[in-house]
Amino acid sequence: MPSLGADMESGKLVRWLVEPGSAVKKGDVIAVVETHKGAFDIDVFLEGVVSELCAKEGEELPVGALLARIAAKGEEVAALAKVAEPAPPPPAPAPPSPPVAPPTAEREAKAPGEAAPAPATVAAVPAAGRRKISPAARRRAKELGIDPETLAGTGIDGSVTFADVELAGAGRGTRETPPAGPAEPKRRAGFDPGQMRQAIAAAMSRSKREIPHYYIGSTIDMAKALGFLEAYNGERPPEQRILPAVLLLKATALALRDMPQFNGFWEDGRFRKADGIHIGWAIALRGGGLIAPAIRDTGDRPLADLMDALRDLVGRARGGGIRGSEMMEPTFTVTSMGDRGAESVFGVIYPPQVAILGFGRVIERPWVVDGKIVARPLVTASLAADHRASDGHGGSLFLAAVDRYLQEPEAL
């Protein structure tokens, strides 16, 4: 039974389109399998003669179970004559191929070539191969409507933990894709864009369903901040230079310190202030999707330190090395469009956080200073906040605070 999707556990063989003795070649459709996502045609990856149909029509089989045997060319007579006996070695060095099964069924597939004993008609999924999913993770997955079998585990013995599920539920989940081929080693954090999309959909739907968002925005003059950066970076080698993002992060963290009602969680019907300020930084992934891992104690760290943290985080996010704890820690999220993005961004809050601050692209625009119109680098800061936890007035004060800190960059 081939795996047609990462979340497919089993399939029902609806109809055989071949019979013992049928010659098949690569690409031929030999059966129809029904899954929870619908009926699929099953095609074959090798050439030969069907020697045995192991599965019966109407039978529900786990992924990896043996459906049929296909004898390579030249051995069909023997195979047909002695289906239950170990098959003789192939005359040619043609590599044995899986009949219609994914790599997990490889052992059975080798039977014709490697004199393995005939396997049982229905191969049960071995217990040792069962995914380790903690009870808490399994329950949370059910609540979020996520299939935990498809998640990468970061817990003990590679188990899927509560945090892994939360991560997936928040749209940032790393899903384990089946290896592309037997030679490729199992990767811990490969991203399946489709699955990632699905998870983001779940989390963002929850956010929009449960959280009454309000939105406010301000335009912030970045001249002083960028001037400071220019001077700062001018004295340093490239590896020590910092990006404007770091200033935005630090200013946001300091503003959160002033306005703690935006730094925390909406839980059990009330706001719980977070113990520290750990800003989640949204990182777009190359394969699609995004994650927002935390930079711990954002407000307490010097700029150079924050830059290092950011660089490290982005690197690991794209390489799949983010720890579950980093995904669980954010107390507030910042998303920034960077220098090629849109002019403004109105974020969707990542539950159970209560606010997200978006920065658009910095653009030179006309700006009035001391009664004169001058060209200035400006950025639009947009706050999306949970109206259950705060009000627009507080939001305004918060944006004003961010602005204020960015006007005194040397104090950051």
Added chain:
Amino acid sequence: MTDKPHLDREHGQHLYRAMLRIRRFEAKCAELYQAQKIRGFLHLYDGEEAVAVGVMETLEDRDTIVATYRDHGHALARGLPMGALMAEMFGKVEGCARGRGGSMHFFDRARRFVGGNAIVGGGLPLAVGVALAEKERATGGLAACFFGEGAAGEGEFHESMNLAELWDLPVLFVCENNLYAMGVPLELAEAETDISRKAAAYRMPGAAVDGMNPVAVEAAARRAVDSIRSGAGPYFLECRTYRFRPHSMFDAQLYRTREEIDHWKERDPIPRTRKWLEENRMASAEELQAIEAGVDAEIEDAVAFAEKGTWESVEDLERFVLMDEVPQ
């Protein structure tokens, strides 16, 4: 016996009645056991009635009784209501321990009856502790502890004897020597078969008495109790007796002979006392008849009381595992 207590009509009849009560109660228990009204282990006291009756005559309300699993005689002689005992064996909540103890574990706080103890020797340390409390508070009360000769094999026996004498505690140790610890004859269990001599090892006064004679037991027990109340410390009284019935209900008695049982039955305290009352004209035929009728009626009432008793609610199963307060 040389120093028999003064026996008037009333007292003579009282002793007879008290023993007969036990004997007929036990007979009814055996019958009800076979009718499956009573279950579990049932150890009957037939043959040993003179011990419980004789000793209990000398005790007061302020004294405390520690009994063994063969505790029907002790309980009846101490005055526990017969109906409560029968109900206990029926497993009814009206029983003297709410049906939780059964035949082996009668309790009655009001009568200072702190239980039939089914661990041989296990009651002796308790009696020592009760006596310590009585002495410390100078209540004048003593602790009377019954046990079989089998207990002499237990460490708890020797530890308790020593401690009681060491601390001069008011304990009356009553050894009911019926010659068999379940099925083990005394001479196979003890190097020194004269049990009363064991007291001497602890410098404790001790005596042996004919346990088949209620008058002799009462006289000996009174001497013991007087000694204890005088402040002389504990006293060890060995009552040489015999049980007529098997150890428990399911005992083929492979360890003793029919002849031996018959020999002891010739010394049965109940017919002997009756004969003695008759010969000395201390009871008329009518009086004896009235005693028997009274006993039978009491037993009948006890069975009826047990029958109409109720079952403790299963919801109370865990009640009293931990106590909410110390009963006063």
Added chain:
Amino acid sequence: MNTQTGTPGANRMTYREACRQAIRDALIADPRTFLMGEDVGLYGGCYAVSKGLLQEFGPGRIRDTPLAEAAFVGAGIGAAMAGMRPIVEIMTCNFSLLALDQIMNNAATIPHMSGGQFAVPLVIRMATGGGRQLAAQHSHSLEGWFAHIPGLKVLAPGTVEDARFMLKAALADPNPVLIFEHIVLYNAEGELGPAVTAVDIEKARIRRPGRDVSILTYGNSLPKSLEAAETLAGEGIEAEIVDLRVLRPLDDATIFESVARTRRCVIVDEGWKSGSVSAEIAARLSEHRFFDLDAPIRRVCSREVPVPYAAHMEEAALPQASQVVDAARSLVTGK
């Protein structure tokens, strides 16, 4: 030494001194109370807990007993049933086995078996645990055995405060209460706040809050676990230390609440694993909080051997802080 024991002030004292002051308070407070056991009088107690009390209270209140555990424990039970409030000391819990008949068949059983007619308001103190090279007949932790028995309450003071005040609560309880004092803790010092004059004997206590993993422990494993938590904190792992204090009846509510919150649990118990307090707690968690668990339950217990004499072997046999660190870290980080 604080002579005003009735009004404790803020002061520093050893666990041993706390035990002694607790006994002294009890003797002053209630004329029905007396201390009885081997070498509690002239010798001053095997671990010097009762030193000086004979001189102060006399031989009627501080009773040296013969080496007869069954008799003097049984006598304590009898005295309690007859109205006294005895404190019985068993020199070490290994010797308690000689009195097991009395503790199990009488103290724990009679209240229920008598249909509630008799209570046994008795306190039995005993020394427990290893770590002093006392070898296999003086080093075991048998509190788990006693915690098996319905009708008993089993306490394990792990702090000076509990050593100081648990006895008072135990004597006020109408049930037989066993207090296990760890031999290694006798020399431990702690600060007693002036505000505390009593403790309960019902609840477990969170000695250090943490969000990542619950470490459930008691007795001398408490300081070891606190040390482990300090190390873990240096690695960014916040361990919550739950001092069980009462091994029977277990405070399920506090245990469950903590584990449900952290979702991870390490149990540190100086008893052997098989049939132990740790086994009981693990079983209860899997019965009642299975779906809150995010990792397997881990236990750090004594190795299943009689505790040997040689120092390095004894150390290897007993739970150590480093094992607690490893167990907790593996649950949190997956490594």
